[in-house]
Amino acid sequence: xxxxxxxxxxxxxxxxxxxxxxxxxxxxxxxxxxxxxxxxxxxxxxxxxxxxxxxxxxxxxxxxxxxxxxxxxxxxxxxxxxxxxxxxxxxxxxxxxxxxxxxxxxxxxxxxxxxxxxxxxxxxxxxxxxxxxxxxxxxxxxxxxxxxxxxxxxxxxxxxxxxxxxxxxxxxxxxxxxxxxxxxxxxxxxxxxxxxxxxxxxxxxxxxxxxxxxxxxxxxxxxxxxxxxxxxxxxxxxxxxxxxxxxxxxxxxxxxxxxxxxxxxxxxxxxxxxxxxxxxxxxxxxxxxxxxxxxxxxxxxxxxxxxxxxxxxxxxxxxxxxxxxxxxxxxxxxxxxxxxxxxxxxxxxxxxxxxxxxxxxxxxxxxxxxxxxxxxxxxxxxxxxxxxxxxxxx
Numbered sequence: 001x002x003x004x005x006x007x008x009x010x011x012x013x014x015x016x017x018x019x020x021x022x023x024x025x026x027x028x029x030x031x032x033x034x035x036x037x038x039x040x041x042x043x044x045x046x047x048x049x050x051x052x053x054x055x056x057x058x059x060x061x062x063x064x065x066x067x068x069x070x071x072x073x074x075x076x077x078x079x080x081x082x083x084x085x086x087x088x089x090x091x092x093x094x095x096x097x098x099x100x101x102x103x104x105x106x107x108x109x110x111x112x113x114x115x116x117x118x119x120x121x122x123x124x125x126x127x128x129x130x131x132x133x134x135x136x137x138x139x140x141x142x143x144x145x146x147x148x149x150x151x152x153x154x155x156x157x158x159x160x161x162x163x164x165x166x167x168x169x170x171x172x173x174x175x176x177x178x179x180x181x182x183x184x185x186x187x188x189x190x191x192x193x194x195x196x197x198x199x200x201x202x203x204x205x206x207x208x209x210x211x212x213x214x215x216x217x218x219x220x221x222x223x224x225x226x227x228x229x230x231x232x233x234x235x236x237x238x239x240x241x242x243x244x245x246x247x248x249x250x251x252x253x254x255x256x257x258x259x260x261x262x263x264x265x266x267x268x269x270x271x272x273x274x275x276x277x278x279x280x281x282x283x284x285x286x287x288x289x290x291x292x293x294x295x296x297x298x299x300x301x302x303x304x305x306x307x308x309x310x311x312x313x314x315x316x317x318x319x320x321x322x323x324x325x326x327x328x329x330x331x332x333x334x335x336x337x338x339x340x341x342x343x344x345x346x347x348x349x350x351x352x353x354x355x356x357x358x359x360x361x362x363x364x365x366x367x368x369x370x371x372x373x374x375x376x377x378x379x380x381x382x383x384x385x386x387x388x389x390x391x392x393x394x
Contacts, residue, residue, distance in 0.1 A: 128317025155329030164271030336360030
């Protein structure tokens with residue numbers, strides 16, 4: 001690469017310049033303060049760790065998005081994290097090892113081998129919250145409400161929350177006694193919403209006609225809140241396992257509505273995102289301004305087992321860069337005070353005093369008089385001028 005081209009960055013990797021950095025950092029601080037006000041403790045996991053820890057129970061997609069390197073000390077394979085959920089689960093299960101409820105949050109960079117979508121960053125800043133040790137729907141309600149409040153605080157307009165439940169599909173698969181190959185084929189077709197292909201698979205693989213009809217109903221249950229009533233009707237004669245999962249979803253909806261009031265809720269009962277590790281409710285937030293989920297989460301009760309302790313768990317995360325991009329809030333950078341370059345003790349004391357009060361004071365290096373400078377070029381709106389023996393802000 002010639003010296004002329006050394007400023008180039010890889011596709012999907014970008015600098016964050018001052019104005020955007022101020023917006024991102026302002027959002028990060030506000031949202032972490034929001035999490036703390038709900039009782040979530042900040043953790044900062046390492047950027048890199050052994051690969052087998054980073055990919056426990058992970059999807060093939062996460063494996064493909066993880067950079068792998070060889071540790072020069074141990075000779076083992078290491079990975080640069082592409083997600084923070086597994087690291088938080090490891091911290092809860094092993095590093096903290098507390099009993100009872102544990103609430104953790106994080107806000108840090110991850111790295112992807114390739115972009116997740118068109119125009120997405122390969123170095124997103126993942127911000128999220130995880131709740132461990134509580135198995136009831138109250139934990140899921142709390143996380144959905146916190147996700148909604150996060151997006152509201154960030155100034156994201158027109159948010160729609162979509163709810164699903166992987167437990168219903170898993171219960172039907174278990175009752176149909178599908179082998180691993182048939183389950184994989186059905187899962188892949190459902191992901192593509194290939195209804196004709198799904199119907200053909202079910203006709204060939206599921207003998208019980210009632211069970212087959214329940215599968216076909218499930219994959220078509222998506223839309224507004226009327227979906228929940230349709231689902232109750234469709235599964236009125238279903239097994240106790242299926243109805244229990246559906247009743248759990250209904251309980252969560254009631255809990256969310258009690259806490260948030262009117263909310264733009266939608267349902268997709270065959271949303272199987274994170275099928276490899278999600279065990280119950282899955283939820284995501286969308287806005288018309290963005291073609292992908294702006295935040296997403298769900299329940300994953302068994303993820304900590306690989307770290308020595310399976311714990312009930314539910315959580316969500318989002319990309320801070322996307323929030324900053326979509327936010328309708330104004331993040332005005334504070335203007336400062338322009339001060340002359342001098343070792344005069346009274347000036348040094350005045351500058352120190354102003355900074356201790358939270359003011360931004362910028363020193364005009366060199367001998368130029370601050371009175372002759374356009375302060376706006378230095379991101380200032382005031383000057384420090386000596387009047388008699390005293391330094392005055394003007």
